Amino acid sequence: MADPVRGKVWLLRGAFVGLALVLFFFRILPLGSDAGKWPGPDLLLCIILAWVTRRPDYLPALLIAFVVLAEDLLLMRPPGLWAALVVVASEFLRSRAALTRELSFIVEWLLISGVMLALLLGYRLVFAIAFLPQPGFGFAMVQTIASILCYPFVVGLSWLALNLRKPAMGEVDAYGRRM
């Protein structure tokens, strides 16, 4: 099965892991900690949601779970919780891939924004149930808003750099099946 399309799937999976590593690397650079600075976007989340919406077959659930769990462990978050929520969100989008394929980008953006907000609220809800201390709501919200604003750029860059887009009408996959 050494056809080029199959190779591209694995290439993109490798690119995903590589991107996650690069993002992690730049986040832990010791450039002086400035507490209270506005948090930036969660780019890994943007990448996962954008890619799952476009080509669900490129990101299997197990890969997402492993990468996000590793990020949980490395960034001192409670391990497992964020990973579980991101897997649920990606499954939600995956099962609606046929629907989102028809949507215009603005509507897709709205849908993704809703998913990101739901992720934030679910995360904070579990924190509250488990009696864990958490940062202020507005502070966490800034990160979600930054992620939502970054989403179109992530989509555009993955389209330009990796030619990642929704399958066109009548396109066939590696096995010659209609997608």
Next chain:
Amino acid sequence: MAKDRSGPEEFTRPLRRILVGVLVLLLLVVFLIWRIDSPRVERFRAALIDRLVPNMEWALLPVTKAAGMMDDFQSYTRIYEQNQELRRELQQMKAWKEAALQLEQKNARLLDLNQVRLDPKLTHVTGVVLADSGSPFRQSVLLNVGARDGIRDGWATMDGIGLVGRISGVGQTTARVILLTDSNSRIPVIVQPSGQKALLSGDNSSAPPLEFLEKPDLVRPGDRVVTSGDGGVFPADLLVGQVAQGTDRRLRVRLSADYERLEFLRVLRSHDLPPITDPGGVVAPPLPAALPALPEDAAAVEGADG
């Protein structure tokens, strides 16, 4: 290779759904285990970071240096203003130096009179900051010294001037320092001229607030804040910072340590801390004469230990 798509798809979809459900459940179980037995999972996390991050040091170092050079280059453009400012500060410092020298001589005389010997156990290990916490909601740094160098959980960490944080999580070659600004940091402090005791509790802002002050009226902005050594966690009399009033009219502490540039940190070898093995007893008023009173400061604890 054209296959009928509906056949296997119909069969695998429920199976796939179950597998994903199991995966999510497993992840939630990991979270639950962490919530129930946090120290064990945190030790695993420290070991994982200990394996991973030092491998990235070769790449972290040049990028950090390059960023530092860019910062320095930007500061060249303001060199004239900086020069003026430095001259002004130098004038003030000269006066302070005079005062410090006199005080030093006086202190030496007094120490000599009292035949004080400084505690030889209060030495330090210096480490280099390897990495940040990586998350905007956690304030911690990773040092390149660890259990190999004798670092233990709970030891105080300072930069040249003031307290920076506390060791929490030790790997073989790395140790994590929870900074005073982290929302999990609670340090017993004493506000200097008035002697008011308080708790410095980080809240993810650059100036952590003072809590549980008995008489806030006695505390004025500009007062010195030092560690009190209550509870035997920290050595007493480490400089923390100065009191300042925040915009929300809460008393906050402007930290003396230079948090913008944490590069070399000192880990103070404290006395052996009692390891925390159980989740602590019920907080209740002490029974008369049944419980010994808590020692007043760290020096008393040390005396009892040694």
